[in-house]
Amino acid sequence: MTSARDALRETILTGDYLPGERLVEATLIERFGASRFTIRLALQDLAAEGLVEIQRNRGAVVRKISLAETIEITQVRMVLEGLVAAHAAERVTAAEAAELDEIGLLMRRAVETGEHRRYSDLNQRLHALIRAIAGHGTADRLIDTLKAQQARHQIMLALVPGRPQQSLPQHEAIIAAIRARDPKAAEEAMRDHIASVIEVLKSLDESG
Amino acid sequence: MTSARDALRETILTGDYLPGERLVEATLIERFGASRFTIRLALQDLAAEGLVEIQRNRGAVVRKISLAETIEITQVRMVLEGLVAAHAAERVTAAEAAELDEIGLLMRRAVETGEHRRYSDLNQRLHALIRAIAGHGTADRLIDTLKAQQARHQIMLALVPGRPQQSLPQHEAIIAAIRARDPKAAEEAMRDHIASVIEVLKSLDESG
């Protein structure tokens, strides 16, 4: 059963196990009903993804990701998503452009009506669509890995007040650049957007 | 013994096993003198790094990396190393600046005397130094992984005629920008440099 791997992964990502918490194999066996071998393989896998840390003879713990590291990860995401946005601008089709436009419209509406949760969902949808348009497998895989590592910190970001008003024009700029098939502008717009995310993270560093 | 993992890794990287070749566990046990469990773990690890591909009930094969994928990987390296160069420009110390200068000087000399092998070594040393100066752990790890994946294709690039003459000024521009503590210029210079590498790769695509 490889599904034990995904189950464990999901459990860590949703925050059932806290960072720094020990992942004792016997406990996991009981919780997921998998054999020790399977659990062990799953932990090994998650370690390769950077979600847990395995120390020899000491077992696995949920990896603690500091705010400083979150900033590093976001910086890497900034340049990767910038690359992806540029590729999307080169490859976007008319149908995809229409889809981008629609998401942009819905985002504006969500901000106006104050539906923060919906805006967050649309945000994810937009980024996912851009990645799909770009079709850059290598960047895609890395972004997924990095996103998983910051899963916990990302939830916090969605709750920052005034954030949607700040990011909406950035999103619209990204959409406009991709629709105009301007790779350079698309990359720049995406980088500006994520750079502002980094600024928010840094301000959290100072305040907390 | 975790060393079996490194041994297998090294063996694949040096090209003893060719892309597409099957990695039968029994054979590896005999070759590396490790237990099956250890070999299995090693393969799992290498799969996570993208060096081998594991299919259920079919075992592991050395991952075949197409030229198109190599280009993708290099594009990602371009933006990552660009980020790293920018960070290096922000953090470089006087001593490090001197070291950069020295490498630049040696590179120029190596090009003038036609010592291609030496130039290639200095090239690696320069990139490694810039990464060390930047101290960006997240980007560092990813670059290492990507480099390992292209190990085979990279050897080819060093042999392209006229390449040192082309890349020397690019390297000098990178060094100058970092010494001037200009992050934006450093990133741009690094990206220009690797972009030209991508052009070489694309020309290989057309010719071969």
Place this chain on the structure above:
DNA sequence: CTGAAACTAATTGTTGACAATCGTGCGAAC
């Protein structure tokens, strides 16, 4: 009362055997 050493319980590392699965080669039918 404090410190170190030895013991013990908990946990992980490793091994070998067994089960499941896949690809291949043979044979028979059309």
Place this chain on the structure above:
DNA sequence: GTTCGCACGATTGTCAACAATTAGTTTCAG
């Protein structure tokens, strides 16, 4: 002669038991 099906060999997937290591605890000497 070709194709389909079957069985066998090779290979990987999984398991349970055993060995090694670690960390915590107790005991004893100073």
